Each structure stands twice: as structure tokens, then as C-alpha cells.
Amino acid sequence: xxxxxxxxxxxxxxxxxxxxxxxxxxxxxxxxxxxxxxxxxxxxxxxxxxxxxxxxxxxxxxxxxxxxxxxxxxxxxxxxxxxxxxxxxxxxxxxxxxxxxxxxxxxxxxxxxxxxxxxxxxxxxxxxxxxxxxxxxxxxxxxxxxxxxxxxxxxxxxxxxxxxxxxxxxxxxxxxxxxxxxxxxxxxxxxxxxxxxxxxxxxxxxxxxxxxxxxxxxxxxxxxxxxxxxxxxxxxxxxxxxxxxxxxxxxxxxxxxxxxxxxxxxxxxxxxxxxxxxxxxxxxxxxxxxxxxxxxxxxxxxxxxxxxxxxxxxxxxxxxxxxxxxxxxxxxxxxxxxxxxxxxxxxxxxxxxxxxxxxxxxxxxxxxxxxxxxxxxxxxxxxxxxxxxxxxxxxxxxxxxxxxxxxxxxxxxxxxxxxxxxxxxxxxxxxx
Amino acid sequence: xxxxxxxxxxxxxxxxxxxxxxxxxxxxxxxxxxxxxxxxxxxxxxxxxxxxxxxxxxxxxxxxxxxxxxxxxxxxxxxxxxxxxxxxxxxxxxxxxxxxxxxxxxxxxxxxxxxxxxxxxxxxxxxxxxxxxxxxxxxxxxxxxxxxxxxxxxxxxxxxxxxxxxxxxxxxxxxxxxxxxxxxxxxxxxxxxxxxxxxxxxxxxxxxxxxxxxxxxxxxxxxxxxxxxxxxxxxxxxxxxxxxxxxxxxxxxxxxxxxxxxxxxxxxxxxxxxxxxxxxxxxxxxxxxxxxxxxxxxxxxxxxxxxxxxxxxxxxxxxxxxxxxxxxxxxxxxxxxxxxxxxxxxxxxxxxxxxxxxxxxxxxxxxxxxxxxxxxxxxxxxxxxxxxxxxxxxxxxxxxxxxxxxxxxxxxxxxxxxxxxxxxxxxxxxxx
Numbered sequence: 001x002x003x004x005x006x007x008x009x010x011x012x013x014x015x016x017x018x019x020x021x022x023x024x025x026x027x028x029x030x031x032x033x034x035x036x037x038x039x040x041x042x043x044x045x046x047x048x049x050x051x052x053x054x055x056x057x058x059x060x061x062x063x064x065x066x067x068x069x070x071x072x073x074x075x076x077x078x079x080x081x082x083x084x085x086x087x088x089x090x091x092x093x094x095x096x097x098x099x100x101x102x103x104x105x106x107x108x109x110x111x112x113x114x115x116x117x118x119x120x121x122x123x124x125x126x127x128x129x130x131x132x133x134x135x136x137x138x139x140x141x142x143x144x145x146x147x148x149x150x151x152x153x154x155x156x157x158x159x160x161x162x163x164x165x166x167x168x169x170x171x172x173x174x175x176x177x178x179x180x181x182x183x184x185x186x187x188x189x190x191x192x193x194x195x196x197x198x199x200x201x202x203x204x205x206x207x208x209x210x211x212x213x214x215x216x217x218x219x220x221x222x223x224x225x226x227x228x229x230x231x232x233x234x235x236x237x238x239x240x241x242x243x244x245x246x247x248x249x250x251x252x253x254x255x256x257x258x259x260x261x262x263x264x265x266x267x268x269x270x271x272x273x274x275x276x277x278x279x280x281x282x283x284x285x286x287x288x289x290x291x292x293x294x295x296x297x298x299x300x301x302x303x304x305x306x307x308x309x310x311x312x313x314x315x316x317x318x319x320x321x322x323x324x325x326x327x328x329x330x331x332x333x334x335x336x337x338x339x340x341x342x343x344x345x346x347x348x349x350x351x352x353x354x355x356x357x358x359x360x361x362x363x364x365x366x367x368x369x370x371x372x373x374x375x376x377x378x379x380x381x382x383x384x385x386x387x388x389x390x391x392x393x394x395x396x397x398x399x400x401x402x403x404x405x406x407x408x409x410x411x412x413x414x415x416x417x418x419x420x421x422x423x424x425x426x427x428x429x430x431x432x
Numbered sequence: 433x434x435x436x437x438x439x440x441x442x443x444x445x446x447x448x449x450x451x452x453x454x455x456x457x458x459x460x461x462x463x464x465x466x467x468x469x470x471x472x473x474x475x476x477x478x479x480x481x482x483x484x485x486x487x488x489x490x491x492x493x494x495x496x497x498x499x500x501x502x503x504x505x506x507x508x509x510x511x512x513x514x515x516x517x518x519x520x521x522x523x524x525x526x527x528x529x530x531x532x533x534x535x536x537x538x539x540x541x542x543x544x545x546x547x548x549x550x551x552x553x554x555x556x557x558x559x560x561x562x563x564x565x566x567x568x569x570x571x572x573x574x575x576x577x578x579x580x581x582x583x584x585x586x587x588x589x590x591x592x593x594x595x596x597x598x599x600x601x602x603x604x605x606x607x608x609x610x611x612x613x614x615x616x617x618x619x620x621x622x623x624x625x626x627x628x629x630x631x632x633x634x635x636x637x638x639x640x641x642x643x644x645x646x647x648x649x650x651x652x653x654x655x656x657x658x659x660x661x662x663x664x665x666x667x668x669x670x671x672x673x674x675x676x677x678x679x680x681x682x683x684x685x686x687x688x689x690x691x692x693x694x695x696x697x698x699x700x701x702x703x704x705x706x707x708x709x710x711x712x713x714x715x716x717x718x719x720x721x722x723x724x725x726x727x728x729x730x731x732x733x734x735x736x737x738x739x740x741x742x743x744x745x746x747x748x749x750x751x752x753x754x755x756x757x758x759x760x761x762x763x764x765x766x767x768x769x770x771x772x773x774x775x776x777x778x779x780x781x782x783x784x785x786x787x788x789x790x791x792x793x794x795x796x797x798x799x800x801x802x803x804x805x806x807x808x809x810x811x812x813x814x815x816x817x818x819x820x821x822x823x824x825x826x827x828x829x830x831x832x833x834x835x836x837x838x839x840x841x842x843x844x845x846x847x848x849x850x851x852x853x854x855x856x857x858x859x860x861x862x863x864x
Binding site for chain 1: 465467566567568571572575576705708720721722723724725726727728729730731734736737739740741743744747748751752753758762763
């Protein structure tokens with residue numbers, strides 16, 4: 001019976017770059033699953049002397065043994081070198097091969113070129129595993145939201161930082177110890193700065209914004225930071241309110257059609273779906289016109305979740321599946337917004353480390369023996385144009401529902417606070 | 433650029449049955465989205481006199497105007513009559529047309545015939561909207577778990593009962609009032625018994641079991657009930673423990689390879705992902721070897737979520753997507769288990785309404801003025817073979833982690849309880 005179902009499936013002959021835990025796992029699964037009609041013909045590796053759990057004839061150190069082999073119609077790339085990965089992916093597509101990639105950094109940094117190559121060669125490039133590993137977020141954005149009005153998207157896309165935050169908050173672990181454990185468990189990138197300073201989350205956000213809103217951007221265009229400045233003091237303040245702190249990547253369509261997008265730590269209330277996301281898990285909340293609020297949750301890191309996503313991409317190539325980037329090609333692509341305000345919590349040791357002038361107003365002001373903090377409203381441009389808020393142990397964290405759309409809203413908010421008798425401190429007035 | 437991407441997409445000419453909120457919504461969206469290359473040529477309706485928001489030339493009351501039209505290559509069926517829907521779907525496939533259906537009851541009751549028709553005609557039948565509306569659970573089972581060891585699946589698949597339970601628990605609403613509100617909001621089936629007695633959840637579970645485990649079964653083979661017997665007393669007991677009550681559809685692979693599957697109300701702890709699912713939402717937790725634990729959450733009922741799922745099925749037909757039912761055709765399909773035990777809470781008014789002999793043992797026994805309850809272990813076969821536990825206001829609810837796999841485990845558990853000094857009451861001994 002199955003033959004009639006899969007009559008139009010093509011046979012996949014795969015060349016793979018990399019044979020780490022993900023690569024070897026894929027090889028084993030494909031060996032055991034002839035029904036997939038996909039087999040790995042050649043594997044390109046760097047070190048030929050390493051003992052590997054597969055026949056020696058499978059391996060080569062010559063990339064052209066894959067890229068120039070006309071029989072190979074799919075290149076799978078699971079290596080940890082963004083420049084080499086881009087070279088492999090682009091040559092493969094030019095040589096008429098589909099590509100499956102797990103390299104978020106490579107994709108984020110070369111997005112326009114990769115889009116161009118897909119369009120020009122007509123070849124498919126799939127990279128579900130690069131987003132949230134086991135969570136099929138790209139596929140869902142492509143298939144479910146293509147004709148739907150996507151209001152907003154909020155996500156925890158970096159398992160390593162979320163693991164660290166969870167251990168810090170729940171087990172009162174020191175930041176360094178939590179990071180070390182994340183690395184030992186294999187959740188962290190080989191370069192931890194990629195995770196903890198927010199680069200990895202931003203890289204993923206770059207191409208998720210393309211699928212969600214048709215936005216083609218580069219990392220430099222975005223407001224972002226990681227969790228490197230979060231203090232145990234912040235954890236205490238959050239806990240007092242019953243909130244947690246998460247590194248949240250988010251995007252929201254504003255009334256002018258532009259999309260506010262940023263990756264920043266945020267105070268999260270217990271009723272926010274993301275508060276549910278603990279340890280190395282990832283979570284994505286998508287709010288749209290038709291489907292309302294959806295929440296996808298799962299393992300966002302680790303070799304098995306990554307392998308399972310790569311496998312599903314390979315599986316999709318059998319029926320010629322390709323991303324359509326409908327929001328980019330078939331709709332009017334959205335533009336990044338730069339005119340909006342954020343409500344933030346900001347803790348610091350010295351008042352002089354904080355640029356008080358940058359704030360529209362400051363609503364709250366607390367000084368404790370060990371550290372001080374304020375709550376205020378700041379224009380996104382002020383954050384994008386400065387670095388004081390990530391230096392000198394200043395810790396800036398978004399409040400729940402941090403986004404305010406226009407100066408009107410800001411004024412309204414200000415008025416309501418004044419009516420409520422709360423005194424606002426503007427700029428230099430704050431010390432009074 | 434887009435042309436190169438979608439060069440292999442076929443033009444879809446759709447004949448649709450039904451023009452309620454879902455049908456009309458689809459018509460509007462397809463009108464506005466020429467890039468989908470799908471247009472509705474003919475709509476078959478029952479009542480030709482009803483005023484409709486579309487050109488009169490679109491409509492017919494003659495089903496053959498669709499089923500016999502060689503130009504129509506896709507039939508979309510969004511009607512509320514399972515027998516008519518089966519007739520439409522099977523005739524359409526025999527006449528060489530793909531089918532998109534939203535009728536869970538029709539699919540559950542005709543599964544072997546529908547599988548056979550798909551295999552024989554080579555036509556695709558997609559029904560994502562029939563499972564959890566906006567949650568793409570079937571597609572994810574097909575694409576992500578096809579080669580993965582699926583340990584277990586737990587889900588809230590009926591939005592109506594979940595809405596009623598949420599309102600009963602959180603707002604102390606009376607059962608009847610909560611049901612009425614669910615109906616007014618459009619979450620409930622036209623026949624409320626389908627929802628509250630568990631039939632709707634079971635129907636969905638029937639075909640989800642096929643995609644997850646290759647199990648082809650009929651409703652009569654399953655252990656199930658709904659929420660019709662849940663008492664406010666049960667809510668009080670649950671709340672005392674900090675738990676909630678949910679109608680949970682679940683399946684778990686046992687060590688002998690068989691799958692225990694049932695739809696029963698269950699006490700849910702706050703750390704269970706399903707505790708997060710409130711009101712009319714649905715949620716699915718899938719535990720597997722590769723991807724570990726995944727949680728999908730979203731609107732499981734309502735016209736927009738349903739329309740968005742139907743639309744994604746239509747969209748997938750452009751690239752000839754078909755379910756492969758890999759667990760059924762390419763693997764050894766699993767069998768339903770009948771030899772396992774369940775730990776249950778059971779509340780009742782009169783002791784004589786409970787079959788004490790059916791229990792392996794009773795661990796707890798509580799009598800309050802208004803009502804009594806016990807906690808005990810019972811063989812699944814004893815429940816499947818009797819009806820006392822859904823009659824005379826007896827309310828049987830599973831405990832958290834209710835499944836015990838074999839008599840060995842049961843004995844072990846018993847021994848540990850005895851060692852802990854807890855007295856077990858077997859059968860008639862319970863009164864002592």
C-alpha cells in the first residue's frame with residue numbers, strides 16, 4: 001500500500017559534512033530506515049585519523065568528493081564553522097544539490113546571499129534544526145501563518161542561557177557554576193559568549209523574522225543583549241514579585257505595519273507561557289489573527305533533538321519541499337520599526353553608570369544596601385545608540401509587556417500615573 | 433523570485449461542501465490570496481434560499497456538480513454530518529480528487545475504509561483541522577516522529593470540556609452554566625453529549641493513534657468516558673492537593689511493545705504541562721527518544737483556528753503532500769494493550785454503587801458528610817468490562833501518573849506500601 005503513497009518520492013543520495021554526535025546519529029538512523037529512501041554516500045570530515053563507527057570507505061577529507069559528485073542530490077551540513085558551512089551550502093546549491101543545514105550563525109550572517117541562491121538555483125535549503133532544534137517552528141511559520149495576520153512572536157530560543165537562568169533562580173547556583181554545568185551537559189556553544197551575550201538567540205531570530213514577517217536583516221541592525229549582566233540581586237527582586245527572568249526574543253507588529261524586534265532579558269509573570277519554559281528547553285508563543293495564541297515547547301538544544309529536526313528536513317526533501325518565504329515574496333515584506341518605547345527595570349551599583357537623560361521618565365526608584373534599581377520608560381533608539389546599559393554591571397531587564405507604541409501612548413501612560421499620584425522624575429529631576 | 437520557488441506547484445481548483453463560518457472564511461481568504469494558486473469553483477450547500485456573502489453562481493445543491501466535475505481536483509468538506517461527509521470524501525477520492533476534511537467523527541468511524549481509499553486511489557486526504565484545529569499535531573507526528581521512538585502522548589483534545597472544567601474550577605461555575613457558556617461561545621458540538629461524554633476526544637484520539645503508532649482501531653475498542661460525572665466535591669478534593677482535573681487522552685508504549693490508550697478524566701499536578709491548558713485551548717505532550725518532551729498548545733476549537741488548519745492542508749496539496757502513515761505501512765504497527773493497571777480516585781454517594789471486588793487494592797478511604805471517596809488500583813480490563821464507574825453519580829478520575837504496567841509492578845507497589853505501614857484493603861475487607 002505504501003508504494004502508491006510514495007510513488008512520487010525521489011531517492012535521496014546524501015553527502016554529509018561533519019560526523020559528530022548529530023552526524024553519526026543521522027547515519028545510524030538512515031541505515032536502519034530504508035523506507036526513507038535516503039542513504040549517505042559520502043561523509044567529509046576534517047581529521048581522517050579519528051576512529052569512527054562506520055566503514056572507512058564512507059569518509060573523505062576532500063569536499064569536492066561530495067560537491068562535485070553528480071549522483072549526490074542532497075548535502076547535509078552539521079559542522080561548527082560558519083564560513084566553511086557557507087562555502088559548502090552555496091557551492092552545493094550552485095551545483096544543483098539541495099541543502100540541509102544546522103548552522104544558525106552561517107544562515108544569519110549570509111541570509112541575503114542564501115535567499116538569492118535558493119531563488120536562482122531553484123534548489124531547496126532547509127534548516128529547521130538551526131532554529132529551535134526539536135520545535136518545528138520554521139515549518140509552522142511557513143505552513144500555518146502564511147496567510148494569517150501575525151500579531152506577535154515571543155520566544156526563548158537559546159537553551160543554554162535558559163538553563164543557566166533556571167539553575168540560578170531555582171537552585172541559587174552562581175552564574176559561573178551554572179554556565180559550567182550547561183557546557184558539561186552539551187547545551188552551550190563551544191564559544192560561550194555566543195550564548196550568554198545573546199548572539200546565538202539573535203542569529204536564530206534573524207531568520208525566524210524572515211519566515212514570520214519577510215524581514216531580511218543583519219545582526220547589526222538589532223537591539224539585543226544576553227544574560228551576562230544579570231545579578232543575583234535582580235533574581236531577588238524578580239522573586240519578590242513572583243516573576244522570573246528569561247532571555248526573550250520578540251517581535252510585534254505595530255500599528256504602522258512595521259515590526260519592533262529585539263532580544264533582551266525580560267521579567268516574566270507566571271501567566272506568561274514562557275514562564276513554563278525551564279532548563280535547556282525552548283518555547284515559542286505566536287499570536288495571530290486566525291489561530292490566536294499558539295505555544296510550542298520542546299528541547300531546543302542537544303544532539304538528538306537536532307538530529308530529529310535534520311531528519312525531518314531530509315524527509316521533506318523527498319517530496320521536493322522548499323521554504324516559500326511567502327511573507328517576503330508574495331506579500332509586502334514588513335520593515336523593522338525603530339520608533340517605539342520600552343518599559344525597563346535597571347539595576348546598578350553607581351548612579352553615574354546610568355544615563356538618566358536617556359529615560360523618558362522614571363516611575364520607580366529603589367535603593368538597597370547592596371544595589372539600586374529603577375523602573376522607567378526609554379525610547380528603543382536610546383538603547384540602540386548607546387552601550388551604558390550593558391557596561392559597568394548595569395543590568396537592564398524588560399518589564400512584562402514592555403512595548404509602548406508611540407509617544408501618544410507614552411503620554412497617556414504618563415498622565416494616568418500622574419493622576420494616580422505617582423511622581424515622575426524626568427532626567428535630572430530624578431534625584432529630587 | 434517566487435516563481436522559481438513554486439514552479440512545481442499545481443493549480444488547485446476546489447469544490448467545497450458547506451458554507452458556514454469556516455467555509456465562508458476560507459472562501460474570503462482564498463479570494464484575497466492569489467499566490468496560493470487555489471480557488472473555489474463551486475460550493476455545495478443544503479439550503480439554497482439562505483442569503484450568503486458570495487456570488488449566487490458559486491452555489492449548488494447538487495453534489496455531483498462538484499464530485500463529477502473533472503476540473504475540480506480538490507474537495508474541501510466542512511459539514512456537520514458524518515455519514516454525508518464519508519460519502520463525499522470517498523466518492524471524491526474514487527473520482528480522482530484530493531480531500532481536505534474537518535470531520536473527526538467521520539474519520540474515526542471510517543478509518544479502515546479511508547486508509548484503503550487513499551492507498552487504492554493514490555489520492556491524498558488531509559484532516560489536520562479535525563485533530564486539534566490550530567495545533568499542527570498530525571503534521572508533526574508525520575514529519576517529526578516518523579523514525580523516532582514515541583514513548584507516550586498525553587493530550588487535551590476537546591476544547592469544550594476543558595472550557596467547562598476551567599470555568600467550574602476557577603470561577604466555581606455550575607456544570608450546566610459552564611456548558612451553556614461553552615455552547616454560546618461556539619466551542620461545543622451541536623450535540624453536547626459528543627463533547628461531555630468523551631466521544632469527540634475519543635474520535636480524535638482514534639486517528640492520532642494511527643499517525644503516532646500505526647494503530648487502526650474503532651471507538652468501541654477503547655476505554656473512555658467524559659466529564660459528565662465530575663462533581664464539585666471532586667473539584668474540592670483536587671484543589672486541596674493543589675491539583676486540577678482535565679479530560680486527558682493518552683497513549684503509552686509498554687515494555688511488550690503494545691500501547692495502552694484511553695480517554696479519561698485525570699488529576700493533574702501543576703508541573704504537568706497539561707495543567708497549563710485552560711479554557712477552550714488544547715495541548716499535546718509528546719515524549720520520544722530523540723526529541724524528548726514536546727508540548728504543543730493552542731486553540732483547539734473555533735471557526736478561525738479550524739479555517740487556518742484547513743488552509744494549511746490546502747496549501748500542502750499544492751506540492752502533492754500526503755500523509756504517509758509510516759508507523760502503519762513502513763514499521764511494525766503497534767497493538768492496543770489490554771493488560772495494565774490504573775491508579776484511580778473514585779468518589780461516590782453510596783458504597784453499594786462501587787464494585788469493590790474490581791479493585792486490586794484500595795490505598796485510601798475517606799468519608800465526608802457530603803460524599804465519600806477512595807484511592808485504589810484497578811485493572812484496565814475491569815473498567816473496560818463494566819459500567820458501574822460511570823453510573824449512579826460515581827465519579828472515577830485517574831491519579832497523576834496513573835499507569836502501572838504489570839502485575840509485578842503492582843506487587844512491588846503493594847509491598848512498598850505494606851512496608852510503609854499503610855494498610856491495604858482488598859475487596860470485602862475494605863469495610864474493616
